[in-house]
Amino acid sequence: MAPSSFTEEGGEPVARTQPSGQEPVPQRLLSAATRLFAEQGFETTSVQQIVDAAGVTKGAMYHYFGSKDDLLYEIYARVLRVQMSRMEQAADSSESVERRLRAVAADVVVTTVAYLEDTVIFFRSMHLLHADKQAEVRAERRRYHERVRQLIEEGQRAGVFRADRSPELVVDFFFGAVHHLGSWYRRDGPMSGEQVGDQFADLLLDALRA
Amino acid sequence: MAPSSFTEEGGEPVARTQPSGQEPVPQRLLSAATRLFAEQGFETTSVQQIVDAAGVTKGAMYHYFGSKDDLLYEIYARVLRVQMSRMEQAADSSESVERRLRAVAADVVVTTVAYLEDTVIFFRSMHLLHADKQAEVRAERRRYHERVRQLIEEGQRAGVFRADRSPELVVDFFFGAVHHLGSWYRRDGPMSGEQVGDQFADLLLDALRA
Amino acid sequence: MAPSSFTEEGGEPVARTQPSGQEPVPQRLLSAATRLFAEQGFETTSVQQIVDAAGVTKGAMYHYFGSKDDLLYEIYARVLRVQMSRMEQAADSSESVERRLRAVAADVVVTTVAYLEDTVIFFRSMHLLHADKQAEVRAERRRYHERVRQLIEEGQRAGVFRADRSPELVVDFFFGAVHHLGSWYRRDGPMSGEQVGDQFADLLLDALRA
Amino acid sequence: MAPSSFTEEGGEPVARTQPSGQEPVPQRLLSAATRLFAEQGFETTSVQQIVDAAGVTKGAMYHYFGSKDDLLYEIYARVLRVQMSRMEQAADSSESVERRLRAVAADVVVTTVAYLEDTVIFFRSMHLLHADKQAEVRAERRRYHERVRQLIEEGQRAGVFRADRSPELVVDFFFGAVHHLGSWYRRDGPMSGEQVGDQFADLLLDALRA
DNA sequence: TATGAATGAGCGTTCATTCAT
DNA sequence: AATGAATGAACGCTCATTCAT
Numbered sequence: 001m002a003p004s005s006f007t008e009e010g011g012e013p014v015a016r017t018q019p020s021g022q023e024p025v026p027q028r029l030l031s032a033a034t035r036l037f038a039e040q041g042f043e044t045t046s047v048q049q050i051v052d053a054a055g056v057t058k059g060a061m062y063h064y065f066g067s068k069d070d071l072l073y074e075i076y077a078r079v080l081r082v083q084m085s086r087m088e089q090a091a092d093s094s095e096s097v098e099r100r101l102r103a104v105a106a107d108v109v110v111t112t113v114a115y116l117e118d119t120v121i122f123f124r125s126m127h128l129l130h131a132d133k134q135a136e137v138r139a140e141r142r143r144y145h146e147r148v149r150q151l152i153e154e155g156q157r158a159g160v161f162r163a164d165r166s167p168e169l170v171v172d173f174f175f176g177a178v179h180h181l182g183s184w185y186r187r188d189g190p191m192s193g194e195q196v197g198d199q200f201a202d203l204l205l206d207a208l209r210a
Numbered sequence: 211m212a213p214s215s216f217t218e219e220g221g222e223p224v225a226r227t228q229p230s231g232q233e234p235v236p237q238r239l240l241s242a243a244t245r246l247f248a249e250q251g252f253e254t255t256s257v258q259q260i261v262d263a264a265g266v267t268k269g270a271m272y273h274y275f276g277s278k279d280d281l282l283y284e285i286y287a288r289v290l291r292v293q294m295s296r297m298e299q300a301a302d303s304s305e306s307v308e309r310r311l312r313a314v315a316a317d318v319v320v321t322t323v324a325y326l327e328d329t330v331i332f333f334r335s336m337h338l339l340h341a342d343k344q345a346e347v348r349a350e351r352r353r354y355h356e357r358v359r360q361l362i363e364e365g366q367r368a369g370v371f372r373a374d375r376s377p378e379l380v381v382d383f384f385f386g387a388v389h390h391l392g393s394w395y396r397r398d399g400p401m402s403g404e405q406v407g408d409q410f411a412d413l414l415l416d417a418l419r420a
Numbered sequence: 421m422a423p424s425s426f427t428e429e430g431g432e433p434v435a436r437t438q439p440s441g442q443e444p445v446p447q448r449l450l451s452a453a454t455r456l457f458a459e460q461g462f463e464t465t466s467v468q469q470i471v472d473a474a475g476v477t478k479g480a481m482y483h484y485f486g487s488k489d490d491l492l493y494e495i496y497a498r499v500l501r502v503q504m505s506r507m508e509q510a511a512d513s514s515e516s517v518e519r520r521l522r523a524v525a526a527d528v529v530v531t532t533v534a535y536l537e538d539t540v541i542f543f544r545s546m547h548l549l550h551a552d553k554q555a556e557v558r559a560e561r562r563r564y565h566e567r568v569r570q571l572i573e574e575g576q577r578a579g580v581f582r583a584d585r586s587p588e589l590v591v592d593f594f595f596g597a598v599h600h601l602g603s604w605y606r607r608d609g610p611m612s613g614e615q616v617g618d619q620f621a622d623l624l625l626d627a628l629r630a
Numbered sequence: 631m632a633p634s635s636f637t638e639e640g641g642e643p644v645a646r647t648q649p650s651g652q653e654p655v656p657q658r659l660l661s662a663a664t665r666l667f668a669e670q671g672f673e674t675t676s677v678q679q680i681v682d683a684a685g686v687t688k689g690a691m692y693h694y695f696g697s698k699d700d701l702l703y704e705i706y707a708r709v710l711r712v713q714m715s716r717m718e719q720a721a722d723s724s725e726s727v728e729r730r731l732r733a734v735a736a737d738v739v740v741t742t743v744a745y746l747e748d749t750v751i752f753f754r755s756m757h758l759l760h761a762d763k764q765a766e767v768r769a770e771r772r773r774y775h776e777r778v779r780q781l782i783e784e785g786q787r788a789g790v791f792r793a794d795r796s797p798e799l800v801v802d803f804f805f806g807a808v809h810h811l812g813s814w815y816r817r818d819g820p821m822s823g824e825q826v827g828d829q830f831a832d833l834l835l836d837a838l839r840a
Numbered sequence: 841t842a843t844g845a846a847t848g849a850g851c852g853t854t855c856a857t858t859c860a861t
Numbered sequence: 862a863a864t865g866a867a868t869g870a871a872c873g874c875t876c877a878t879t880c881a882t
Contacts, residue, residue, distance in 0.1 A: 600802075
């Protein structure tokens with residue numbers, strides 16, 4: 001019922017009824033929700049707070065989103081789409097497997113930092129999603145992990161990575177570290193996302209190198 | 211109003227008013243809360259559900275705990291105390307710094323797996339605690355990280371670990387991975403907590419070795 | 421604002437803007453509303469459901485009908501007009517009073533069965549109409565009862581019907597039974613509307629016969 | 631979850647926390663709901679109106695009743711219990727079958743008039759009950775009709791009633807008339823419930839007599 | 841120690857209706 | 862003649878907490 005995507009990741013911006021300079025209502029709602037969910041948590045944020053922050057009424061929100069849950073789902077779906085497409089580009093490039101894994105590892109840190117609020121919300125609140133949407137999100141995450149695991153296996157077969165590491169476990173180890181960035185990384189701290197990405201990639205590669 | 215600890219981590223079992231064979235009410239409440247919070251989330255679990263699961267009434271719960279929040283805090287405090295004390299024992303032993311860090315790394319995985327529900331609750335719900343209790347919990351976590359960081363610095367000074375790694379970052383990296391165990395580790399899966407601890411320790415040490 | 425009648429009970433079909441084969445919008449709305457109100461009840465049916473079922477939009481509905489209430493009123497008015505005109509024809513014929521009452525009684529059962537959904541809606545939901553429209557509908561019903569009562573009185577004066585029956589009460593008794601058809605009669609059951617009409621007329625006449 | 635009966639149809643009144651003279655909360659809620667549902671309809675009456683009329687808060691209502699639906703169900707169940715037990719007493723007495731049917735017919739009119747509000751609510755709003763509760767209520771009604779039909783069949787076998795009447799249809803006919811009392815009978819009108827019962831019983835018996 | 845009736849504020853959601861286009 | 866985004870008020874319901882007993 002609710003459109004599956006409101007974020008215009010490409011495609012021409014379409015003129016709506018809003019004067020230019022004003023973002024369309026669905027995007028405003030999504031931004032407000034993202035900020036509030038990250039600050040206060042999903043359950044502690046009321047729909048009233050969201051619509052107030054977005055400058056619309058509840059009715060308008062329910063015109064675009066089927067439920068408060070939908071807002072949460074859309075936040076997940078948005079960051080998932082971005083990370084998936086960037087990862088696939090890096091993983092499928094013509095570089096050496098070592099460089100490709102490094103690129104993937106560094107990039108996922110960069111995008112996680114870029115979408116830090118979304119990530120925080122993600123891991124705190126996914127369990128609050130309705131079961132079916134939760135399953136969709138998990139499936140997409142699994143595809144992501146799978147692709148990275150294949151990269152490690154490829155490196156092991158090529159003799160570039162140690163063969164005595166469980167690729168599955170390494171993936172869980174590394175993404176665990178990445179997914180927890182939200183609990184310590186600060187944008188106003190000493191390191192940029194790129195710098196952290198570099199270091200995390202080093203740590204991963206050192207642990208894998210034959 | 212509510213006592214700060216009900217868990218008897220050692221010390222002789224004391225006879226209470228309860229007939230032997232029945233756990234005392236506060237522990238029953240804490241167990242029920244832990245299970246339900248892990249299964250359904252903190253906000254989604256009602257006080258009524260908790261007292262039903264513990265076989266008592268609301269009045270009894272409010273006799274022992276000041277609020278629903280207190281239950282959450284007590285769950286955190288309990289696992290924090292256990293992990294802190296075990297870590298200090300390993301970190302202060304007379305082994306080589308490399309062996310001490312390895313032991314700490316492996317052990318935190320083992321206890322995290324042993325208290326997996328608590329860990330899941332911790333990272334999902336800490337933001338829902340009242341600010342002051344949240345600060346207490348964070349401070350304790352920080353002390354924990356601090357001690358591990360010192361271990362790494364000690365190894366770097368001794369030339370056992372590479373000096374070009376940021377100890378802070380490595381700690382965040384490693385504990386990120388550990389804290390995320392709850393999102394993939396299954397007790398009925400193929401690996402024991404000890405096995406995962408071993409592998410995680412390997413990965414950490416490989417990334418640190420000079 | 422909304423015309424008082426859209427049903428063309430006789431008169432030549434007039435070409436509208438709709439392509440032939442497609443019923444005009446107001447009729448489509450009325451049919452959809454009748455079906456949905458009977459299935460789910462008036463308050464439980466949303467305007468959105470009605471316009472979806474009719475294949476139009478809300479704007480179109482509010483163009484033809486002033487309110488959701490109007491739809492309900494129009495449904496009543498339609499069946500009232502039909503029953504009134506058929507009853508008057510039978511009541512004013514040149515037959516004996518006994519045959520005329522019998523014809524009226526049997527016919528009201530037949531039309532009630534033919535418009536069973538409308539009857540169901542009528543008795544469930546009339547109290548939800550605005551007071552003034554409700555008064556109009558009640559007044560029309562009263563005129564109907566009145567005419568039938570006159571028939572009974574005519575029979576009593578003629579000595580065909582027992583004089584010790586209250587005509588008013590007999591009318592209420594009989595129409596009570598008729599109006600309740602909706603709660604047990606099934607179109608796919610063993611009896612046709614005509615058969616039920618016959619039997620009901622028998623029961624009425626037996627109770628009246630001198 | 632909600633107790634199945636709050637009405638004390640017999641049994642000693644139990645002292646509660648309420649000072650004598652004040653009805654207990656569940657009864658007050660049921661009375662208020664009955665009055666308001668009959669006046670305004672079920673869907674048009676808000677829970678807030680009910681609790682205001684009963685002088686309690688929403689929380690109190692939901693302490694005793696699982697839902698607004700439950701209130702409706704309890705109203706039905708109450709009148710159903712009364713009518714069923716009175717009918718069985720009359721139907722199982724040692725009188726002649728004719729007198730027994732007459733007693734049943736007259737009595738159901740009397741109780742319907744005594745519980746006129748409940749009856750009005752019943753036939754207007756039953757379709758709004760949840761499916762399973764609706765089924766329970768229908769089943770009970772069916773048992774009631776069944777018993778009365780047996781009485782008619784008994785009379786037919788005994789040769790007291792005409793054998794060419796369908797007992798099923800006669801039951802539907804008569805109870806239709808009874809169930810519609812709510813749409814015309816007025817307590818402040820010229821006839822008592824007993825008088826109407828007498829006349830209705832006459833009409834039924836006349837139509838059945840061999 | 842413990843009960844459980846009662847509170848009261850707040851929640852997510854619905855929906856008939858309006859109106860600029 | 863028709864669209865559909867947006868409103869705004871109300872709704873049924875939940876729940877942590879209190880308190881007389």
